[in-house]
Amino acid sequence: MKIQLKFFASVREALGVADELADVPTAVVTVGDVRTWLQARGGVWAETLAAGRTLRMACNHEMTAPETRLTEGCEVAFFPPVTGG
């Protein structure tokens, strides 16, 4: 399945990537699975997306839980807790 990935703020800086079109394997079905799948790339990916890191996730522009299921062409974003206002 093809999905659009987006990374923001400190996550974007650490990974050196702002967005990526990814073709995820069939075993990757939820937003949480995407995180685990990206961790497997190792290096900064493993470090930045590690389970112990407090990250927020969004799917199609809505803040979401790791259990949210992916859909074809969906946009999945990873970012640190927000600090606006």
Place this chain on the structure above:
Amino acid sequence: MTVKVQLEDFDLSTEVAVLRRANPKVGAVACFIGAVRDLNEGENVSAMVLEHYPGMTEKALEAIIERARVRWPIADAVIIHRYGPLAPTDQIVLVAVATAHRGDAFAACEFIMDYLKTAAPFWKKETLENGERWVDSREHDHAALEKWAEPGTPKAD
């Protein structure tokens, strides 16, 4: 109801005039402006860059206003949030709420700001004397949401 995410500065008087539009049902307008401080967590801040998530940001702010409208009879409301480079004393955010009575205006304005702090995808990066740092989210911002919890609703994240 208006949401704007913009590079440019804004003018409070202009925005409030638009909000009221000589509407005789509006008896109260409450406003909040957030500005860049030159000191944060004991360090001098000389500049700041605000990043956001285009597309999601606007939706998140609209959803926050809708959430407020469920609780208070709001005649009109505006949120303007800036992004990009900012300097100390610059305005960052405006929330203004027009209602019939002041209690609703004060409460809805504070509610919108409290939710904005934890739900709108903005991130601040500060320039300090010895480098840059991303601002950490604050526990008390999350604690601020608890006062809006309604009985029987799950605790806000």
